[in-house]
Amino acid sequence: MNVSIVGSGYVGTTVAACLADLGHEVVTIDIDEDIVDAVNDGESPIHEPGLDELVAEHGGGRLRASTDYAEILDTDLTMLALPTPSNDDGSIDLQFMEAGAASIGEALAGAENAAADPHLVVTKSTVVPNTTEDRLALRIADAGLERGTDFLVASNPEFQREGTAVADFLNPDKLVFGTDDDRATDLLHDLYAPLREAADDDVPVVETGIAEAEMIKYANNTFLATKISLINDIGNICKEFGVDAYEVADAIGLDDRIGEQFLRSGVGWGGSCFPKDTDAIIAAAREQGYDPTVLSAAVELNDGQPERLLSLLDDHVDVSGKRAAVLGLAFKPGTDDIRNTRAAPVIEGLKTRGADVVAYDPVATENMRERYPDIEYADSPAAALDGASGAVVVTDWDEFAALDAEFDEMADPVVVDGRRIIKRRDGITYEGLTW
Ligand SMILES: NC(=O)C1=CN([C@@H]2O[C@H](COP(=O)(O)OP(=O)(O)OC[C@H]3O[C@@H](n4cnc5c(N)ncnc54)[C@H](O)[C@@H]3O)[C@@H](O)[C@H]2O)C=CC1
Ligand SMILES: O=C(O)[C@H]1O[C@H](OP(=O)(O)OP(=O)(O)OC[C@H]2O[C@@H](n3ccc(=O)[nH]c3=O)[C@H](O)[C@@H]2O)[C@H](O)[C@@H](O)[C@@H]1O
Structure with a gap:
């Protein structure tokens, strides 16, 4: 053809x-x-x-x-x-x-x-x-x-x-x-x-039909975004009880009616589509006179996860006037795309706290530098962690799973993981966002 x-x-x-x-x-x-x-x-x-x-x-x-x-x-x-x-x-x-x-x-x-x-x-x-x-x-x-x-x-x-x-x-x-x-x-x-x-x-x-096909796309994306928000809601409850949300998610994922995918809780969903599509269908529904409460709650919950991540950091260290590391800038691993990345509210929250932000990402640094030219960019996780009082993990890049001795060079080794990628080890204070 x-x-x-x-x-x-x-x-x-x-x-x-x-x-x-x-x-x-x-x-x-x-x-x-x-x-x-x-x-x-x-x-x-x-x-x-x-x-x-x-x-x-x-x-x-x-x-x-x-x-x-x-x-x-x-x-x-x-x-x-x-x-x-x-x-x-x-x-x-x-x-x-x-x-x-x-x-x-x-x-x-x-x-x-x-x-x-x-x-x-x-x-x-x-x-x-x-x-x-x-x-x-x-x-x-x-x-x-x-x-x-x-x-x-x-x-x-x-x-x-x-x-x-x-x-x-x-x-x-x-x-x-x-x-x-x-x-x-x-x-x-x-x-x-x-x-x-x-x-x-x-x-x-x-x-x-044509309109059904158009709606199927929104239903698909908003269902997935809401599924992540729901597991984040459950994960936040788990954290309050000292329960590991990943063990809970693995177990419920065995139920075919729930399914194992899109159950990774953490700092939330970003990217070029979930946020804009959720907003668009909410706005379109409201224009018709219907207020979609579950979708609105899914957005609200998603918007709150970065601040929850930072409040866990606050529990251990006051970053004001200190170097604070952000690991991961892309909205998900495997891309240099930073559109609606959760790293943006995290960086802004750290700046509001008066921290000197140093960020690392394997591929998204140049894109982020255009948006935040005033923060420091490191060329390795080790360089970002060196001398940092606290580190937050925003993107689950594989290479972060191998980090180990690099944490020894931190001034205050507090690690708050928003993606369940860092291995717990002696010598660091480790907080998972939902575990
Ligand atoms: N990016 C993704 O992974 C997915 C995107 N979508 C949807 O697909 C649509 C397109 O998204 P992307 O490909 O990401 O957009 P994009 O921004 O990457 O590409 C759009 C292209 O259209 C061109 N363009 C703009 N106005 C034009 C015009 N009047 N005539 C000819 N070309 C013009 C731009 O130069 C650009 O190259 C959106 O509705 C998005 O929600 C759906 C599924 C996945
Ligand atoms: O319409 C679109 O553009 C596309 O949007 C998403 O694809 P994409 O945004 O590329 O990436 P996802 O893999 O869906 O991840 C989206 C966000 O959810 C987060 N996520 C994903 C899965 C999970 O378990 N937990 C979680 O927090 C990711 O970190 C990322 O920030 C959909 O998955 C595609 O089907 C759709 O075509």
Whole structure:
């Protein structure tokens, strides 16, 4: 098939490179010329394990990039993989999606020969229910086109995670096809047929309505975020009783109805999606007149975990005027992404306490330096811990599990672990956030 993908960021590039690897001819359309040049030169514009190799193999060949929306005219369907950030009030900001949809409409309207079949436009981005039909389809139609005759719309949300995006895309737990037209459903089946054939296991396809598909994505993300908040709530109770929340989590995870994943309690969830998607669906629900109490509580609990971490530090050391170490800055291991990282409120809390903050992360330092140029950055955990009165652990990087003698160089060896990664040892005062 010939496929166009509008937006060549984390999702667009990963999906495009994987689809090219599965045999499709793919073109990504992006307004950023550097991204377009990189893809055509066989260089991935983003860092994801396995993506460099795929873009190197197919970039400039079965995978191309362009700034020209007219490219969509030669394709069987177009996916929208544009950003859906938050407005100040947490609601979804659709400006990029509407701009992309308008450009698609203009390109389709400008075609010299009318296509025999309506062009399928698929929302890959995460959007609140009814966005595709009530907002994006209208922007496409603004160019003088008619939905159903000139174009079709569908929703096919994406569930890949950062750090494992390629593997997740190629072996998804499910595919969700939100359509209102058999031809759209058939095209999505054709698109994913090679993926389902190559996948390690059977991949179930959920055929559903467009708004249902949009909501499935929010239900998925907010369920997972709430699951973490719930285990953090339970973990906070465990801490009060001196009970090990990880032993409790391992045991309840054996119940198939609960499941063992996403039960790691600690300093909470961050990243580019859980916080914004939770805020967006809460705001959208409130706009409809419904106040989602459990989701609001999940956010509130998440927001409180960094301060709980710091209050455990306060119990042992007054960091005012002293050097305090932060281990881990990325929102999770395996990425340099610091969007909504829990490290930000932790650094701010330490600064409020008057500490001289020294931070270490194996890959996210440069990103954090742009946000907090006024703190010190160490180039090893040992350098961060050297002379520190207290250390807090924010990201569960594997290398932190091996730390041992490095703690001997601390001025005041208090370690508060927000991710259950440091091994307890003699010579340090160790506090786990929930154990
Ligand atoms: N990042 C992730 O792991 C996941 C993200 N999502 C969702 O996918 C969507 C996209 O997210 P990301 O890929 O992370 O965004 P991103 O910010 O990495 O990439 C978006 C790309 O769109 C381009 N762009 C902006 N306006 C444009 C326009 N008018 N025309 C053409 N290109 C334009 C930008 O230059 C950028 O390269 C969001 O809705 C997000 O919630 C869903 C699952 C996973
Ligand atoms: O919509 C998205 O963008 C994506 O959001 C998440 O993926 P991602 O944010 O990349 O990373 P996760 O592995 O889900 O971790 C999110 C946060 O939860 C935290 N977490 C995760 C698991 C856990 O047990 N405990 C915990 O605190 C992580 O440290 C991290 O801060 C979802 O897992 C993806 O399915 C989804 O596609």
